[in-house]
Amino acid sequence: MSEIKQDKQPKLQPQGQQQQKKKFESPKREAILDLAKYKDCQVRVKLMGGRLVVGVLKGYDQLMNLVLDETIEYMKDTNDEVSKDKTRSLGFTVIRGNILASISPMEGSEIIYMQTSD
Amino acid sequence: MSLPADILPLEVIDKTIDQPVWIILQSNREFTGKLVGFDDFVNVIIEDAKEWIVNEEHSELVMEHNGRMLLSGNNIVMLVPGGKKDV
Numbered sequence: 001m002s003e004i005k006q007d008k009q010p011k012l013q014p015q016g017q018q019q020q021k022k023k024f025e026s027p028k029r030e031a032i033l034d035l036a037k038y039k040d041c042q043v044r045v046k047l048m049g050g051r052l053v054v055g056v057l058k059g060y061d062q063l064m065n066l067v068l069d070e071t072i073e074y075m076k077d078t079n080d081e082v083s084k085d086k087t088r089s090l091g092f093t094v095i096r097g098n099i100l101a102s103i104s105p106m107e108g109s110e111i112i113y114m115q116t117s118d
Numbered sequence: 119m120s121l122p123a124d125i126l127p128l129e130v131i132d133k134t135i136d137q138p139v140w141i142i143l144q145s146n147r148e149f150t151g152k153l154v155g156f157d158d159f160v161n162v163i164i165e166d167a168k169e170w171i172v173n174e175e176h177s178e179l180v181m182e183h184n185g186r187m188l189l190s191g192n193n194i195v196m197l198v199p200g201g202k203k204d205v
Contacts, residue, residue: 034181
């Protein structure tokens with residue numbers, strides 16, 4: 001009897017560990033937004049700090065780091081407002097995911113009103 | 119499950135190692151220099167960095183740093199492989 005128990009115990013322990021591991025495994029997380037839809041499309045990206053860039057989405061990762069091509073940044077003016085005409089071209093860029101504030105496709109959206117310095 | 123995107127951002131950064139890079143921070147400050155390395159947080163080491171303050175119209179060179187410089191990833195917004203274009 002005691003021999004059998006000893007045999008079983010080591011077998012049981014790993015099983016218990018496996019169960020524990022399963023318990024702590026978080027449910028599989030899928031990205032809330034499937035950026036594949038926007039691939040090779042123009043997107044407007046707002047960043048923390050108030051920057052606004054527009055570019056063609058070329059790539060991304062799980063952390064929402066982005067790769068944009070033909071990137072254009074709308075510059076802030078002296079009043080700290082983003083203006084429509086003051087832009088600069090950045091070209092091929094990598095944008096950090098942790099400072100990303102919003103991302104939306106350009107197609108199907110238009111600027112209704114944008115603040116100007118006046 | 120979606121297929122992974124063809125171009126991964128960190129791969130792009132990895133490919134710019136040993137090449138000029140232009141790093142834009144949340145503030146109006148920017149750095150250019152040669153990218154030496156980076157980590158998962160995109161803390162970055164650049165060599166012979168130039169520090170710029172950017173206004174609407176132009177960017178002003180405020181400092182040149184010799185040797186290597188560690189730049190915290192905390193404030194980095196954008197990285198542009200190839201360096202600064204408009205100067």
